[in-house]
Amino acid sequence: MKGSDDVRKVIIDEFRCKGCALCTVACPRKLILMSEKINKQGFLPALISQENLERCTSCALCGQMCPDVAISVYRAKKWG
Numbered sequence: 001m002k003g004s005d006d007v008r009k010v011i012i013d014e015f016r017c018k019g020c021a022l023c024t025v026a027c028p029r030k031l032i033l034m035s036e037k038i039n040k041q042g043f044l045p046a047l048i049s050q051e052n053l054e055r056c057t058s059c060a061l062c063g064q065m066c067p068d069v070a071i072s073v074y075r076a077k078k079w080g
């Protein structure tokens with residue numbers, strides 16, 4: 001079972017994230033939230049839940065918006 005449904009579409013690098021929240025605004029589906037736990041840099045990092053990942057369209061707007069290049073967006077393999 002290596003179904004593409006299991007592929008994470010969005011990965012947020014908690015260590016790069018500065019907690020600016022621009023990605024939460026950029027996501028047209030409002031799938032990204034801010035954590036309530038401070039990261040090692042002292043910021044509240046962005047996060048996306050598994051449930052919200054399943055609703056992600058891989059539009060990549062969040063990744064384009066992030067000034068710290070902390071978000072990687074992947075598309076499901078079933079495209080190919």
Ligand code: SF4
Binds near residue numbers: 010026030032048061
């Ligand atoms: S790729 Fe698009 S839909 Fe998915 S979290 Fe980012 S902005 Fe939202």
Ligand code: SF4
Binds near residue numbers: 016017021065066068
């Ligand atoms: S835009 Fe980037 S730096 Fe800002 S909260 Fe989102 S992931 Fe973090």
